[in-house]
Amino acid sequence: MRYAYGVTSALLLAxxxxxxxxxxPAGAQVAQNETAQxxxxxxxxxxxxxxxxxxxxxxxxVVNISTRQRVKVQPQNPFAGTPFGDLFGGGQGxxxxxxxxxxxxxxxxxxxxxxxxxxxxxxxxxxxxxGQGEVESITVTMTDGTDYPAKxxxxxxxxDLAVLKISSPKPLPFVRFGDSSHARVGDWVIAIGNPxxxxxxxxxxxxxxxxxxxxxxxxxxxxxxxxxxxxxxxSGGPMFDMKGNVIGIxxxxxxxxxxSVGIGFAIPAEIAAPIVEKLKNGQAIQRGYLGVRIQPxxxxxxxxxxxxxxxxxxxxxxxxxxxxAKAGLQPGDVVTRVDGKxxxxxxxxxxxxxxxxxxxxxxxxxxRDGKRLTLNALVxxxxxxxxxAKQQTFDPDQPGDxxxxxxxxxxxNKPSGPIVQQALGVAAIxxxxxxxxxxxxxxxxxxxxITAVDGSGDAAAKGLQRGDIILSANYKPxxxxxxxxxxxxxxxxxxxxxxxxxxxxxxxxxxxMPVRLR
Numbered sequence: 001m002r003y004a005y006g007v008t009s010a011l012l013l014a015x016x017x018x019x020x021x022x023x024x025p026a027g028a029q030v031a032q033n034e035t036a037q038x039x040x041x042x043x044x045x046x047x048x049x050x051x052x053x054x055x056x057x058x059x060x061x062v063v064n065i066s067t068r069q070r071v072k073v074q075p076q077n078p079f080a081g082t083p084f085g086d087l088f089g090g091g092q093g094x095x096x097x098x099x100x101x102x103x104x105x106x107x108x109x110x111x112x113x114x115x116x117x118x119x120x121x122x123x124x125x126x127x128x129x130x131g132q133g134e135v136e137s138i139t140v141t142m143t144d145g146t147d148y149p150a151k152x153x154x155x156x157x158x159x160d161l162a163v164l165k166i167s168s169p170k171p172l173p174f175v176r177f178g179d180s181s182h183a184r185v186g187d188w189v190i191a192i193g194n195p196x197x198x199x200x201x202x203x204x205x206x207x208x209x210x211x212x213x214x215x216x217x218x219x220x221x222x223x224x225x226x227x228x229x230x231x232x233x234x235s236g237g238p239m240f241d242m243k244g245n246v247i248g249i250x251x252x253x254x255x256x257x258x259x260s261v262g263i264g265f266a267i268p269a270e271i272a273a274p275i276v277e278k279l280k281n282g283q284a285i286q287r288g289y290l291g292v293r294i295q296p297x298x299x300x301x302x303x304x305x306x307x308x309x310x311x312x313x314x315x316x317x318x319x320x321x322x323x324x325a326k327a328g329l330q331p332g333d334v335v336t337r338v339d340g341k342x343x344x345x346x347x348x349x350x351x352x353x354x355x356x357x358x359x360x361x362x363x364x365x366x367x368r369d370g371k372r373l374t375l376n377a378l379v380x381x382x383x384x385x386x387x388x389a390k391q392q393t394f395d396p397d398q399p400g401d402x403x404x405x406x407x408x409x410x411x412x413n414k415p416s417g418p419i420v421q422q423a424l425g426v427a428a429i430x431x432x433x434x435x436x437x438x439x440x441x442x443x444x445x446x447x448x449x450i451t452a453v454d455g456s457g458d459a460a461a462k463g464l465q466r467g468d469i470i471l472s473a474n475y476k477p478x479x480x481x482x483x484x485x486x487x488x489x490x491x492x493x494x495x496x497x498x499x500x501x502x503x504x505x506x507x508x509x510x511x512x513m514p515v516r517l518r
């Protein structure tokens with residue numbers, strides 16, 4: 001689990017026993033967050049003088065979830081890569097030729113009961129082995145210490161939600177979802193869960209942001225942010241408003257240390273509730289899919305395109321045969337609206353498309369080379385998260401390793417002049433068939449190849465390296481250093497702060513990359 005200044009999943013540890021007297025008639029099956037009961041506890045004006053009565057009412061429906069897993073491990077071969085590597089049973093170093101061994105592991109998290117007959121909601125990552133093995137058993141522990149074996153009813157990796165079922169001889173305390181669309185920044189909330197094995201822990205805070213985008217790029221990167229303490233073990237637990245409604249499911253934290261620093265994230269109820277209902281009923285979760293690789297419209301991208309506002313998202317590549325390609329979307333397009341809805345950091349293209357029913361035709365507004373176009377696309381069915389994870393991509397924001405490609409610099413080819421080298425921080429020459437062969441790309445490729453990168457410039461910071469091929473600059477093909485220099489001159493004359501390069505790297509699809517001018 002990683003915590004280095006990033007959004008990290010928070011897993012939960014064991015619960016403890018707490019007893020509650022609700023004062024309700026025996027056998028009454030009402031939600032623990034029934035409106036009439038909560039209104040008697042919390043004043044309309046805001047937070048109560050104490051959260052004790054609210055906590056006492058809600059806590060019985062919050063549970064501890066533990067799993068036993070069989071996880072695959074790869075034994076290490078100390079002689080791997082040497083002439084003695086095969087003496088111990090295979091390339092992975094597994095004794096006796098065993099391709100992989102397993103070990104027992106456990107995961108712990110939180111959850112909450114949503115019906116008297118025992119349906120429980122939690123995070124998917126709490127009850128899965130993350131593709132590394134199989135979950136052998138799931139146990140749900142109530143606040144009174146009662147353990148129940150749980151059956152997995154359904155799970156959804158994209159939204160990180162799962163539904164379990166437990167059986168009890170008597171009705172169970174439960175809570176209901178509220179409407180997170182009415183949540184406001186500054187509203188009081190409480191979170192109940194089992195952080196670090198401290199069962200039944202309650203924390204309070206406010207909503208710090210509504211529909212926060214964390215930059216993960218997922219279809220459900222839309223969270224309620226809170227300063228209520230959320231730690232390892234709170235995952236899957238409920239976030240309640242002052243009416244006792246579940247308005248979020250605690251899911252992740254932003255932390256440099258692994259502990260709470262006051263930035264926690266919860267899946268909004270309005271997103272979670274419909275998915276939970278489908279999982280509960282055994283229905284498949286279908287999402288829309290266009291087949292594009294996108295990135296946010298950053299300052300550099302906006303500057304290179306001459307766009308005034310950072311609205312929309314930039315298409316890096318288009319998957320052949322999918323809805324986007326059939327509609328005529330192209331790499332380099334900026335998508336600004338989908339089906340009449342603006343594309344923004346709070347309402348991303350991934351979110352809008354994923355929540356569109358497959359088979360629906362939708363209008364998509366794009367900016368292409370400074371012109372606005374409207375295209376109609378037929379939305380397809382989104383592949384599973386496992387299938388999407390298999391697609392290998394090149395991240396231009398991650399610096400690459402400098403390597404010597406070993407190609408010779410032909411004397412007849414004129415290298416880029418001082419304007420390109422000073423403004424872009426790269427030196428480049430036209431690519432030839434010989435260079436193309438040495439770089440492992442098609443001999444028919446047209447462009448200029450980078451021969452050197454200034455380590456102090458933005459090009460180096462973005463990961464450009466020797467051997468990368470510049471195919472175009474500001475959408476204009478460049479086959480000579482003079483053509484690249486002309487684009488840079490024009491950008492400077494138009495007071496643009498960046499130039500948009502299309503880069504081809506060996507073994508990777510072409511990608512657009514904005515590089516700031518100096």
